[in-house]
Amino acid sequence: MKILLIEDEPELQKSIKQYFEMEGNVVELASNYTKAQQKIALYDYDCILVDITLPGGSGLDLINEVKNQKSKAGIIIISAKNALDDKIxxxxxxADDYLPKPFHLSELNSRIKALIRRKSFDGNLEIILNEIRISPLERTVFIHDELVLLTSKEYDLLLYFIANKNRVVSKSALAEHLWGDDADRLDxxxxxxxHVKNLRKKLVEKKCEDYLHTIYGIGYNFKIQR
Known part of the structure; x- marks a missing residue:
């Protein structure tokens, strides 16, 4: 999962980033309104965590910008400014949710996972696609009820492909999803x-249908015909 954290408190920024990266996510940071604007305009995210009070502007205006761009990102407001008017x-x-500070990171994690399930997988605790069964809470994958051991990147790739099934996904989009800002510095x-080759091999070895199709010169398509 790729998360944008828009927050100007250094310690909170650090703790959220460390916690969610340990969970296997990519976390990008924006400490002020202008930097957040730039990131929202340039990159796609699964979830955006936004404070209301920011140097240079309001998080509420950023939410409006995200929606005007027709972004599919889930939005959670995290703010000590707990006024009812701001929440409404x-x-x-x-915005999809509102979590007042201070909060436990475990609660934020649960809310993000619930939000992603609602937006991408109809709110299901398990993702089931034909012979593939995924438990996002445990980050486990089963093929015909047999466990498949995937690396963190392979798991993220599979989840991204399923969320974008029957769409052509470019290599640059995959790189950005898995590595965030660092993808811009890759040769x-x-x-x-x-990564795709290894993922495909592990799935096929478990008798999974080969859904992954290479679109030469562009990227990949996780094609489901039934």
């Missing part, structure tokens, strides 16, 4: 081929 305005603008995307 944020939700009316299109090429050869490593994507290796």
């Amino acid at each position: 305005k944020g939700l009316d603008l299109g 090429n995307f050869d490593f994507i081929y290796n």
